Each structure stands twice: as structure tokens, then as C-alpha cells.
Amino acid sequence: MKLMNVERITKTEKRYTKKMGILHTKVTYIRxxxxxxxxxxxxxxxxxxxxEVKDCEQCLLSR
Known part of the structure; x- marks a missing residue:
């Protein structure tokens, strides 16, 4: 039995970008x-x- 493991989870989130406004996108977390x-x-x-694959730091969570 492994004590430590790494998993990948995909969720749908709302993100805000200046060019496109509110964007519903799938965000993948590696935990x-x-x-x-x-x-x-x-x-x-x-x-x-x-x-394209982008880092989530490029999107703002609020206006």
C-alpha cells in the first residue's frame, strides 16, 4: 500500500480574462x-x- 501518491483531477471552473470575459473551462489539478x-x-x-495548455496564473479569478 502506498502512503504517498500523486493524482490528477479535472474540474469545470469559471475564469475571467480581459479579452473574453467570463470563461467556463476545464482546469486540471495535480495534487x-x-x-x-x-x-x-x-x-x-x-x-x-x-x-494549447496554459498555466492558471494567467487568468484572474475576479474582475
């Missing part, structure tokens, strides 16, 4: 877990309409 408890989010990214 480190100890048994069933989440420890830390290692990385989060999203896929654009054109298939």
Missing part, C-alpha cells in the same frame, strides 16, 4: 496526497479552445 488526505497542489493548468 500530492498522503493516504486519502490532500497535502499540496503541485500544479494546475487548463486547455484552451485551440488546444
Amino acid at each position: 500530492k496526497r498522503l493516504l486519502i488526505f490532500p497535502l499540496k497542489t503541485l500544479h494546475k493548468y487548463r486547455n484552451t479552445y485551440y488546444g
Whole structure:
């Protein structure tokens, strides 16, 4: 039985960009877990309409 594992979860979120306004996008989180408890989010990214992968730090969560 593994004590530490890394899992990838995809959620749908609302993001705000200056060019497009409110954007509903799928955001993928890569998290480190100890048994069933989440420890830390290692990385989060999203896929654009054109298939590019972007870091979520480029989008603002609020206006």
C-alpha cells in the first residue's frame, strides 16, 4: 500500500480574462496526497479552445 501518491483531477471552473470575459473551462489539478488526505497542489493548468495548455496564473479569478 502506498502512503504517498500523486493524482490528477479535472474540474469545470469559471475564469475571467480581459479579452473574453467570463470563461467556463476545464482546469486540471495535480495534487500530492498522503493516504486519502490532500497535502499540496503541485500544479494546475487548463486547455484552451485551440488546444494549447496554459498555466492558471494567467487568468484572474475576479474582475
